[in-house]
Amino acid sequence: MSKILWKSLLLSPAVLGATIVVSSTAHAVEQPQSAELNQQDAAPATDYVVATVENNLEQNNTTVNAIQPQVEAEPVVQAPTVLRQASVAMPMTVAQATAPATAPAAPSPSIESFESLDELNRYSNEGRGNANSVAQVTSVSQLSDVQPTDWAFQALQSLVERYGVIAGYPDGTYRGNRAMTRYEFAAGLNAALDRVNELIAAGTADMVRREDLATLQRLQEEFAAELATLRGRVDALEAQTAELEANQFSTTTKLVGEVVAAISDTFGDDVDDNTVFQNRVRLDFQSSFGGSDILHTRLSAGNAQLFSFSAFNGAAPNATFEGQQTFNVSPNFENSVAVDWLAYDFPLFGQARGYLAATGGVHADYAATANPYFEDYDGGRGALSTFAQQNPIYRIGGGAGGGLTLAFGGSGVLRPSSLTVGYLADNASDPGLSAGIGNGDYAALAQLNFNLGDRVALAATYVHGYHTTGNGIFDIGGSFGNQSAGPVVGTTQANLVDVSGDGFVDGVPGLAVGPTVTNSYGVSAAFRLSDRISISGFGTYTNATLLGRGGADIWTFGGGVAFPDLGKEGNLLGIFAGVEPTLRGVDAPGVVGFNRDYGLHVEGFYRYQLTDNVSITPGVIWLSSPGQNNDNSDVIIGTLRTTFNF
Incomplete structure (x- = not known):
C-alpha cells in the first residue's frame, strides 16, 4: 500500500498542485529573499566563475559586511547566508554571498501612503551592500538623470556646489537612468535645509547667502507636501529603528x-x-x-x-x-x-x-x-x-x-x-x-x-x-x-x-x-x-x-x-x-x-x-x-x- 501511495504522490499533478496551493496560502506574507535563494541561481553572468571557484575572499567579505549593524534611514533586515553555508553563494566558498535586503517600514498612521514613495525607498536602499562605493558628487551636472530643463535644476545645482549637501554614486546617477522624482528632490532639499540650519546654529550664518535663503523658501513652498510626507515617514522610521536597536537579539x-x-x-x-x-x-x-x-x-x-x-x-x-x-x-x-x-x-x-x-x-x-x-x-x-x-x-x-x-x-x-x-x-x-x-x-x-x-x-x-x-x-x-x-x-x-x-x-x-x-x-x-x-x-x-x-x-x-x-x-x-x-x-x-x-x-x-x-x-x-x-x-x-x- 505504501508503494501505491508513494507513486500516487510522485505522479499525481493534483496532489502536487494542492501542495503548492496550501504552501502558497501559508506563506502569503512573504519575507525578504535570502541570499541563499539567490546565491547561485540568480548570479549575474559576469559573476559566474567567482561564485563557483573564488571561495572565501571577495564574496565572503560581502557576506560578513552584511552582518554589521547598520543605522540607516530605514531599518535593515539582514538576509541569511549559506547554511554551510555558506559559507555564499558558498560558505567560506561563499558563492552563496549575502547582500542585505530591506523590509519597508509601515508608514505612520497619520501620514498618507504614497505609491511613489517606493521609488524613494529603492533609491535610499541602493548601495547598502557596498557602502564604501558611495562617493560625494560636487556638481549637479554629474547627476545625469536630473533634468536640466526643470526650473529647480539651477537652484539645486547652486545648493549642491555651494554646500555639498547631496551625495550621488560614482557613476554620477541615482541608478536606474530615470528622472529624479519629486520625493527624491524633496530628500535633497531636506538635506539642504538641514545643512543651512547647521551653519546658522554654529554661528556661521554669514556663510549663507541671502539669495540662497530666498531660493530655499521658494523650493520649500513648491515641495511642501513632499517635505511633509518625507519628514513624517522619517520620524516613523526613526522610532522603529530605535525600537529595533533597543530590542535586538545581538549587535554582532x-x-x-x-x-x-x-x-x-x-x-x-x-x-x-x-x-x-x-x-x-x-x-x-x-x-x-x-x-x-x-x-x-x-x-x-x-x-x-x-x-x-x-x-x-x-x-x-x-x-x-x-x-x-x-x-x-x-x-x-x-x-x-x-x-x-x-x-x-x-x-x-x-x-x-x-x-x-x-x-x-x-x-x-x-x-x-x-x-x-x-x-x-x-x-x-x-x-x-x-x-x-x-x-x-x-x-x-x-x-x-x-x-x-x-x-x-x-x-x-x-x-x-x-x-x-x-x-x-x-x-x-x-x-x-x-x-x-x-x-x-x-x-x-x-x-x-x-x-x-x-x-x-x-x-x-x-x-x-x-x-x-x-x-x-x-x-x-x-x-x-x-x-x-x-x-x-x-x-x-x-x-x-x-x-x-x-x-x-x-x-x-x-x-x-x-x-x-x-x-x-x-x-x-x-x-x-x-x-x-x-x-x-x-x-x-x-x-x-x-x-x-x-x-x-x-x-x-x-x-x-x-x-x-x-x-x-x-x-x-x-x-x-x-x-x-x-x-x-x-x-x-x-x-x-x-x-x-x-x-x-x-x-x-x-x-x-x-x-x-x-x-x-x-x-x-x-x-x-x-x-x-x-x-x-x-x-x-x-x-x-x-x-x-x-
Missing part, C-alpha cells in the same frame, strides 16, 4: 535557519524499505566582530535514517552509503540537538583569509568545489545526494583544524583565483594515544583554483589522509555523531577497503583490519554555456595503502547539467550522472577476488520556488549494480523534498 549576531522535510522511498526487486517522512533542522548563529570576519555556531537536529539495502550488503546496519541524500547528514536520527559546526573565518594579510574549525569542519568550507547549482553544502536547495553536490574528494576527512586561502589573478584571462591549503583531524578533542590532532584520523588538502574569463572555473585538488581501523574514507570526519559517523558517499567496499562486502572490519577476506593511508588526486570544472545552462563535472583517483597488507585503488567521477530559472525565477532543473567511489583493484596477499563492477548513479530533480523562502523539490535517484555488483538488481530512490529557509 544574526540567525540563519533551514528546515528540510522529505518523503522518500526505495523501489526495486530486492528492497524491503518502507516509505519514510524525515526531517532535518539547522540553526546557524553567524557573528562578526570586525566586519570582515564571521563565526559560525550551528545547531542541528534530524531523524533521517539511511536506507539499508541489506539484501545487497549483508547484515551490517546502514551498511550502504550509495544514494545517500543531503538531509541524511545530521547529528543523529533522534531529533536531538547538537552543535554540529563551530568555525571561524577571518581575514589575514592582503587578500588572504584564514579558517579555523573547532568541530564539524569540512574541506568545502574553505576550498571551492566548482560545482555550481548542485552544491549547497548539504543543504536542501541543491542536488538531492551527497554525491552530486560535490567531488567526493572533499568528503575525505573532517572535524577540527584550519585552512588558508591566498588569492592571485584578477584581470585579463586569469580572473580572481586562489591557492588553498588545510588540515582537519577527526578526533582532535580526544586525548587518547591514537587520537588527538596528529595521531588519529586526519586529512590534509592542497588545491589550486583558476577562473578563466567569466565562463570557466577549474580546481585541482590533492588530499592526503590517514584512517584508523573501521573508519570510512569518505566520512567527512565522522564528527557529527551517531548518524553520520560512517561514510556519506560511495560503496561499502570503497570506504572500508572491504572485499567481502559485508561491512565488517574483522571479516575474511575483508581487508579493513588495520589503518589505511590514502593519497587522492581530483579535478573539478564548471563551464557556463549561457545564463540558463551550466555544465560541471569532476573525477578523483584514490590510492589506498593498507598498512602491513598491501594497496588498493578507488575511482569516482561524475558530471551534470543545470538549468537555472527554468519556468520561473528561482527554479532549478538538475541532471547528474556518474560513479560513486568504487573499489577497483587490490594488491594484497590472500585476496581471492571480489566484485569490482561499476555501478551508475543517475539523478534528476526539479526545484520549484513557491515563495522566496519555500521550495519543493521532487526528484529521483537511480542506482545500478548497487554494492558494485552487476548481479544486484537496480534500486530507485524517490523523494519529495520541501525546504524552508529563513
Whole structure:
C-alpha cells in the first residue's frame, strides 16, 4: 500500500498542485529573499566563475559586511547566508554571498501612503551592500538623470556646489537612468535645509547667502507636501529603528535557519524499505566582530535514517552509503540537538583569509568545489545526494583544524583565483594515544583554483589522509555523531577497503583490519554555456595503502547539467550522472577476488520556488549494480523534498 501511495504522490499533478496551493496560502506574507535563494541561481553572468571557484575572499567579505549593524534611514533586515553555508553563494566558498535586503517600514498612521514613495525607498536602499562605493558628487551636472530643463535644476545645482549637501554614486546617477522624482528632490532639499540650519546654529550664518535663503523658501513652498510626507515617514522610521536597536537579539549576531522535510522511498526487486517522512533542522548563529570576519555556531537536529539495502550488503546496519541524500547528514536520527559546526573565518594579510574549525569542519568550507547549482553544502536547495553536490574528494576527512586561502589573478584571462591549503583531524578533542590532532584520523588538502574569463572555473585538488581501523574514507570526519559517523558517499567496499562486502572490519577476506593511508588526486570544472545552462563535472583517483597488507585503488567521477530559472525565477532543473567511489583493484596477499563492477548513479530533480523562502523539490535517484555488483538488481530512490529557509 505504501508503494501505491508513494507513486500516487510522485505522479499525481493534483496532489502536487494542492501542495503548492496550501504552501502558497501559508506563506502569503512573504519575507525578504535570502541570499541563499539567490546565491547561485540568480548570479549575474559576469559573476559566474567567482561564485563557483573564488571561495572565501571577495564574496565572503560581502557576506560578513552584511552582518554589521547598520543605522540607516530605514531599518535593515539582514538576509541569511549559506547554511554551510555558506559559507555564499558558498560558505567560506561563499558563492552563496549575502547582500542585505530591506523590509519597508509601515508608514505612520497619520501620514498618507504614497505609491511613489517606493521609488524613494529603492533609491535610499541602493548601495547598502557596498557602502564604501558611495562617493560625494560636487556638481549637479554629474547627476545625469536630473533634468536640466526643470526650473529647480539651477537652484539645486547652486545648493549642491555651494554646500555639498547631496551625495550621488560614482557613476554620477541615482541608478536606474530615470528622472529624479519629486520625493527624491524633496530628500535633497531636506538635506539642504538641514545643512543651512547647521551653519546658522554654529554661528556661521554669514556663510549663507541671502539669495540662497530666498531660493530655499521658494523650493520649500513648491515641495511642501513632499517635505511633509518625507519628514513624517522619517520620524516613523526613526522610532522603529530605535525600537529595533533597543530590542535586538545581538549587535554582532544574526540567525540563519533551514528546515528540510522529505518523503522518500526505495523501489526495486530486492528492497524491503518502507516509505519514510524525515526531517532535518539547522540553526546557524553567524557573528562578526570586525566586519570582515564571521563565526559560525550551528545547531542541528534530524531523524533521517539511511536506507539499508541489506539484501545487497549483508547484515551490517546502514551498511550502504550509495544514494545517500543531503538531509541524511545530521547529528543523529533522534531529533536531538547538537552543535554540529563551530568555525571561524577571518581575514589575514592582503587578500588572504584564514579558517579555523573547532568541530564539524569540512574541506568545502574553505576550498571551492566548482560545482555550481548542485552544491549547497548539504543543504536542501541543491542536488538531492551527497554525491552530486560535490567531488567526493572533499568528503575525505573532517572535524577540527584550519585552512588558508591566498588569492592571485584578477584581470585579463586569469580572473580572481586562489591557492588553498588545510588540515582537519577527526578526533582532535580526544586525548587518547591514537587520537588527538596528529595521531588519529586526519586529512590534509592542497588545491589550486583558476577562473578563466567569466565562463570557466577549474580546481585541482590533492588530499592526503590517514584512517584508523573501521573508519570510512569518505566520512567527512565522522564528527557529527551517531548518524553520520560512517561514510556519506560511495560503496561499502570503497570506504572500508572491504572485499567481502559485508561491512565488517574483522571479516575474511575483508581487508579493513588495520589503518589505511590514502593519497587522492581530483579535478573539478564548471563551464557556463549561457545564463540558463551550466555544465560541471569532476573525477578523483584514490590510492589506498593498507598498512602491513598491501594497496588498493578507488575511482569516482561524475558530471551534470543545470538549468537555472527554468519556468520561473528561482527554479532549478538538475541532471547528474556518474560513479560513486568504487573499489577497483587490490594488491594484497590472500585476496581471492571480489566484485569490482561499476555501478551508475543517475539523478534528476526539479526545484520549484513557491515563495522566496519555500521550495519543493521532487526528484529521483537511480542506482545500478548497487554494492558494485552487476548481479544486484537496480534500486530507485524517490523523494519529495520541501525546504524552508529563513
